[in-house]
Amino acid sequence: MVLCDRQEANMSGPILVLDAEGTPLMPMAPALARKLTQRGKARFVSHHAFTVLQLPHTVACPALRPITAFITQRPAAAEIILIADGARRSHRLLHIIVDLHTDMVRRLRRRAGHRRRRRARQRYHADRRQGIPFKRRSPAIARSVWRKAHARRQALPHRKPIFSPLIRWRAAALMRVLQALMRLIPISHITLCDAPIAERPAKLARTHAARRTQLEMAYAAEEADHRLRCHYCGTTRGPLQIEHITPQSRGGTDAWQNLVLACAACNQRKGGRTAAEMGHTIQTIRAPAANRTHRTQIHQHLTVRELARQLRPLFPATLRISSSLRVFSDADTDALTARYIAVPVARSRKQTFSSRNYPLSTPMPSRQFVRHKQTIKRRMRVNTALLLPHTASRTRAEVLQAAHAHHGGQQRRVSIGMLCRATRNGEELRGIVSAIHSTGRLTVKLPVWERQGAISWNRTTITSLQSLQILSRERVLFLRDDR
Structure with a gap:
């Protein structure tokens, strides 16, 4: 942060306060800050999103009220609401939507496909199950040092849970946003909202009895009196x-669209004829499909578990997990509550070679192909930075690639x-740089506010x-909603 004598700050919403050492204090009203x-007795600190005020002295024993951060998970975003406990009622300070869009799913699928292709070309050795390249029941292995160490690891009562890379990335992104907020606001309590996981609907049953029960439950739910009727x-x-x-004798299958419920008399009277030949028009209901909401809820539940594991050392006594999504409904829902988008900036791309491996017999006519260990790889042009002069005399900027270094100037x-x-x-545009072209142009992404529980970008x-x-050059960016 850079100190300034006077700043034309937006005085709407709470004013964040720091002492001389940078310790966060309780936010104050705009009138008192003015x-x-x-x-x-105070001066503004320049910040790209918040209005921050710094005192010239250090407060030894500040009077702090509890400030709770309620965190709610969404499929592609998260919601953080900061609520301060007042003397008479609670006040909502900030409403932050954390953007959790990532291309990690695409990159994980790409890596899985790359390994699958390598395995198909027999690049790997024999399949290993859980990192064990031999049978456990072998008499020589059972008495080995490795087998005893493996038994001790399996017998540990508290083993660290293993989450997928996407779950760990989401939890780490939320952790970075919370750490950025804790540098400005004295957050004392954390509440993670973890909604109960809905029961997964049964898939299309295979046995005759299970399919009959499934049909009865589905068609009974469609009737007003919940009674089963012959179709x-x-x-x-x-x-x-x-x-x-x-009928099956005429090519019918056991698909859901070909099954209905009928009484014994109608079933016997129909025989081998179709419903159309009997003059009946039947509208079947849709088959039970895979519940994507259930998968999303499990995904969010695992993110809450990993985030709680990372937050427990910082908030050992004030961290709790709530099953209600409306735990903050009693707070003051003032229309002037400031809303922000938090964007955890990803690390810069370090890949300089393509993921494809070319054989050693590949000709290398140019510098695009180089030998890397026991294979041939193709160089990739990755633009990481753009250098601009201070004066207006120079019209063309210099593009830096991943392999180049910048020594200042x-x-x-x-x-x-x-x-x-x-x-x-x-x-005037205000956005985040997402790409640097080789011609010196920049691609900037601008947020489109909250669309179906997520943030979209133009x-x-x-x-x-x-x-x-x-x-701002910070690794966590905040964009204010000026609507």
């Missing part, structure tokens, strides 16, 4: 049987993930770099 700055005569008396709309450096402000067609290209201004 009085302190007019009397020279031909409509009677509710007597036991019902599973009936094929197109009288130039500005624009990297991927920085928050910038620029002008395009007379309109990307635009900036060609004029004269009005480009770097707002």
Whole structure:
């Protein structure tokens, strides 16, 4: 952060306060912050999103009220609501939506496909199950040192849970956002909202008895009185049987769309005829499909577990997990509550070679192909930064690749993930740099606010770099909702 004597700050919403050593204090009202700055008892600290005030002295024993951070998981985002306990009622300070979009799923599938292709070409040795390249029941192995060490590891009562890379990435992203907030706000309590997982609906049953039960439950739910009826005569008396709309003797299958419930008399009267030949038009209900919501809930539940494991050393007594998604409904829902988007900036791309391995017999006519260990790889052009001069005399910027180094100098450096402000067609844009072109242009992504529980982005290209201004280089960026 850079100190400034006077800042034209947006005084709407809570004012974050720091002491002389940078310790966060309780937020204050805009009126009190205005009085302190007019009397020279505080000054603003420049921040790309929040209004931060710093005192010239250190507060030894500050009077802090409990501030709780409620964290709710979503499929592609997370919601953090900061609530401060007041003397009479609770006040909502900030409403932050954390963007959790990532291409890790695509990269994991790409890695799995690469390993599958290598295994198909017999690049690997014999399959190993759980890292054990031999049988456990071998008499020589059973008495070995490795077998005894493996038995001790299996007997440990508290083993660290193993989560997928995507779960660990989501938890680490939320952890980075919380750490950035804790540098500005004295958060004392954490509440993780973990909704109960709904029961997974049964898939299409295979046995005759299970399919009959599944049909009865599905068709009973469609009736107003929840009573089973024959699909031909409509009677509710007597036991019902599973009936094929197109008989199996005429090519009918056991698919859900070919099964209905009928009484024994109608089933016997129909015989080997189809429902259309009997003059009946039957509308079947949809088959039970795989519940994607159930998968999403499990995904969010594992993220909560991993996040709780990382937060427990910081909040040993004030961390709790709630099964209610409306635990913060009693707080003051003021319309002036500031809303932000938090974007954890990913690390810069370090890949300089393609993932494909070429045989050693590949000709190398240019510098694009190089020998890397026991294979041939193709170089990739990865633009990581853009150097801009301070003066307006130079019109062309210099593009840096991953292999180049920047030693400073009288130039500005624009990297991927920085928050910038620029002008395009007379309109001021404020967004995050997402790509650097080899021609010196920049691609900036602009947020589109909250769409179906997630954040979508619009990307635009900036060609004029004269009005480009770097707002923040931090690894966690906050964008305010100015609607």
